[in-house]
Amino acid sequence: MTDFCDRAAALEEAQRGDALDAQQRRSGLVGKTVSDSAHKCQVCTHPIPRARREAYPGTQTCRHCQAELEAATAGGATKCK
Ligand SMILES: [Zn+2]
Numbered sequence: 001m002t003d004f005c006d007r008a009a010a011l012e013e014a015q016r017g018d019a020l021d022a023q024q025r026r027s028g029l030v031g032k033t034v035s036d037s038a039h040k041c042q043v044c045t046h047p048i049p050r051a052r053r054e055a056y057p058g059t060q061t062c063r064h065c066q067a068e069l070e071a072a073t074a075g076g077a078t079k080c081k
C-alpha cells in the first residue's frame with residue numbers, strides 16, 4: 001500500500017510541476033526572476049504583494065487583474081466554438 005501511495009504522490013508532484021511549467025510558459029514568465037516582477041500592477045496600479053512577486057517571478061499584474069485577463073482569454077476561446 002505504501003508503494004501505491006508513494007507512486008501516486010510522485011505522479012501528483014510530477015503533474016503539478018508540469019502544470020506549473022505550462023502555466024509559466026503561457027504567461028511568458030519563463031526565465032524571469034523576482035527582480036523582474038513589477039511592484040505595481042500594470043493594469044490597475046495597485047501594489048503587488050511580495051508573496052505574489054515571489055510566487056510568480058516576472059509578474060506584471062495583481063491577482064485580480066490577472067484573473068480578469070485569463071477569464072477574458074477563456075471567454076474569447078469559448079466564443080470560437
Ligand atoms: Zn491590477
